[in-house]
Amino acid sequence: MMNQNKLKMMTTKNYKILKTLAVFIFMGCSVLSTQAQIYVDVAATTGANDGSSWSDAYTDLQPALDAAAENAEIRVAAGTYYPTEIPDETPVDSNNKREKAFHFNKDLVLKGSYNPETDTQDFTNRSILSGDIDDDDDVITGSGSTLIIEKNTDNAYHVLITADLTAAAQIEGFMITGGNANGFGSISYIGKTFFKNSSGGMYNYSSSPSIVNMVFHGNATTNNGGAMRNTTFSSPSIVNCVFSENATTNNGGGVYNNTSSSPNIVNTVFSGNLAQLGGGMYNNLSSPSIVNSTFSENSEPTGGGIRNSNSSAPTIYNSVFYGNGVDIENSASSSTTGGNNFSENFTGTGFTALGADPFLDSANPKGADGVWFTTDDGLQPSSASSPITDAGDATKLPSDTSDFDKDEDVTEAIPFDIIGHSRELNASVDAGAFEFDSNVVLSVKEIDSSSLDIYSSGYKTLVIHGVLDAKTTANVYSLQGKLVASKTFNKFSTSNSLDVSMLSTGIYIVKMYNANHQVQTKKLFIQ
Numbered sequence: 001m002m003n004q005n006k007l008k009m010m011t012t013k014n015y016k017i018l019k020t021l022a023v024f025i026f027m028g029c030s031v032l033s034t035q036a037q038i039y040v041d042v043a044a045t046t047g048a049n050d051g052s053s054w055s056d057a058y059t060d061l062q063p064a065l066d067a068a069a070e071n072a073e074i075r076v077a078a079g080t081y082y083p084t085e086i087p088d089e090t091p092v093d094s095n096n097k098r099e100k101a102f103h104f105n106k107d108l109v110l111k112g113s114y115n116p117e118t119d120t121q122d123f124t125n126r127s128i129l130s131g132d133i134d135d136d137d138d139v140i141t142g143s144g145s146t147l148i149i150e151k152n153t154d155n156a157y158h159v160l161i162t163a164d165l166t167a168a169a170q171i172e173g174f175m176i177t178g179g180n181a182n183g184f185g186s187i188s189y190i191g192k193t194f195f196k197n198s199s200g201g202m203y204n205y206s207s208s209p210s211i212v213n214m215v216f217h218g219n220a221t222t223n224n225g226g227a228m229r230n231t232t233f234s235s236p237s238i239v240n241c242v243f244s245e246n247a248t249t250n251n252g253g254g255v256y257n258n259t260s261s262s263p264n265i266v267n268t269v270f271s272g273n274l275a276q277l278g279g280g281m282y283n284n285l286s287s288p289s290i291v292n293s294t295f296s297e298n299s300e301p302t303g304g305g306i307r308n309s310n311s312s313a314p315t316i317y318n319s320v321f322y323g324n325g326v327d328i329e330n331s332a333s334s335s336t337t338g339g340n341n342f343s344e345n346f347t348g349t350g351f352t353a354l355g356a357d358p359f360l361d362s363a364n365p366k367g368a369d370g371v372w373f374t375t376d377d378g379l380q381p382s383s384a385s386s387p388i389t390d391a392g393d394a395t396k397l398p399s400d401t402s403d404f405d406k407d408e409d410v411t412e413a414i415p416f417d418i419i420g421h422s423r424e425l426n427a428s429v430d431a432g433a434f435e436f437d438s439n440v441v442l443s444v445k446e447i448d449s450s451s452l453d454i455y456s457s458g459y460k461t462l463v464i465h466g467v468l469d470a471k472t473t474a475n476v477y478s479l480q481g482k483l484v485a486s487k488t489f490n491k492f493s494t495s496n497s498l499d500v501s502m503l504s505t506g507i508y509i510v511k512m513y514n515a516n517h518q519v520q521t522k523k524l525f526i527q
């Protein structure tokens with residue numbers, strides 16, 4: 001199972017790493033596991049529903065959250081999951097199904113977007129936590145000032161509630177959508193009060209988890225925090241996330257930070273959110289750190305990007321604000337400081353004026369494929385000469401504490417941008433959540449991938465599964481754009497493997513080209 005190269009590499013590493021790998025081998029063989037994962041797959045309807053394997057996975061998420069021991073890892077397959085329980089055992093109104101919310105208050109590692117067949121994550125095919133409990137398919141149209149969310153009247157007030165988590169808790173790779181906190185009064189969870197008119201998406205109370213590679217989309221509230229409310233000393237780490245088309249009729253369409261809640265936000269996009277005050281973010285008595293983030297087309301009459309209130313003092317570096325009406329407003333003894341930022345109209349120290357739209361295609365932030373986190377996303381710098389390209393300060397990038405590149409170096413600067421490009425390409429880090437990469441060629445004609453799958457199988461073998469309708473070449477690129485492996489497959493071939501044993505463990509871009517000049521691109525983790 002382990003190839004010679006891997007074993008050779010192992011001998012050069014220290015005993016601790018060897019020990020870790022030894023455990024990994026055992027787990028790979030399904031012989032023994034002292035730190036078993038818990039599996040959740042909505043499609044595993046014929047299994048034992050006990051979470052012990054992908055085939056016996058829990059079909060709902062909440063039973064896994066309830067059963068998991070502290071620090072356990074829960075892996076969740078792609079698919080849609082709805083909250084099934086009201087948080088406290090003695091709810092205010094047990095008949096009110098809208099009080100159902102996913103909830104946990106112990107440090108867990110919760111990882112979504114898995115393909116059970118390969119046990120690998122694919123963030124273009126997400127696990128979705130949905131508040132659409134009446135299952136009538138919410139309709140989200142428009143963006144920013146034109147945003148309308150419909151058919152969410154009977155949705156859950158909150159999709160996910162957390163309390164008392166530390167940075168050891170990690171939530172990675174989900175979309176959170178369809179929460180609608182438009183109620184009155186509150187619900188209780190472990191003695192804490194959660195308002196039914198606040199935070200449709202994720203509601204954190206004295207809770208500071210790591211929130212990574214998440215999309216918050218189409219959540220709503222009538223008061224504070226369309227997608228997220230961080231309250232009462234909640235300072236999560238928010239890395240490589242997207243807040244898009246969330247709405248409130250009051251404060252903070254995307255995020256509302258309240259009462260000494262100061263999240264660290266990196267490589268994150270706020271796009272098309274709507275509020276009365278603070279379209280992207282509203283800070284009240286809170287001072288987040290914001291690095292390499294992008295605020296685009298968020299809307300409201302005052303402070304479309306960020307509104308700071310009651311002595312809030314965010315620090316912002318390497319970030320871009322454009323198309324938000326008023327990009328940043330400071331009220332009631334608040335201030336905004338930082339450097340290497342770009343704004344259409346905020347003129348504080350550390351902000352350079354943008355005379356024109358600096359993005360590749362701001363009208364299509366998700367790009368032609370309609371999915372965030374892919375190479376056609378529209379909020380990348382438009383070109384090598386965009387004012388935001390190479391305009392950041394690399395010393396402001398925080399450390400790679402989550403070890404995104406799995407190289408066991410957690411002290412290096414965060415190595416990737418939001419879509420997996422190297423974070424410091426060319427002269428310097430760019431401003432905003434995306435790094436301009438001249439090597440990325442945007443495809444206009446995708447290979448019909450409905451019956452074609454490409455994935456990393458076992459150890460360092462890449463498999464293309466499906467019927468190839470033309471002679472096809474697969475090229476594997478490093479994140480720096482260097483071609484590191486290539487193989488050509490014949491027409492009508494149905495299952496093909498590509499040996500990538502020479503590659504070190506990490507994330508690669510695989511591009512397939514066929515004789516009909518069609519292209520398919522996929523990001524894969526090869527181990």
Ligand SMILES: [Ca+2]
Pocket residue numbers: 132133134135136137138151152153154155
């Ligand atoms: Ca609905």
Ligand SMILES: [Ca+2]
Pocket residue numbers: 365366367368369370371372373374375376377
């Ligand atoms: Ca895209």
Ligand SMILES: [Ca+2]
Pocket residue numbers: 389390391423424425426427428429430435436
């Ligand atoms: Ca750069």
Ligand SMILES: [Ca+2]
Pocket residue numbers: 400403404405406407408409410412415
């Ligand atoms: Ca690292």
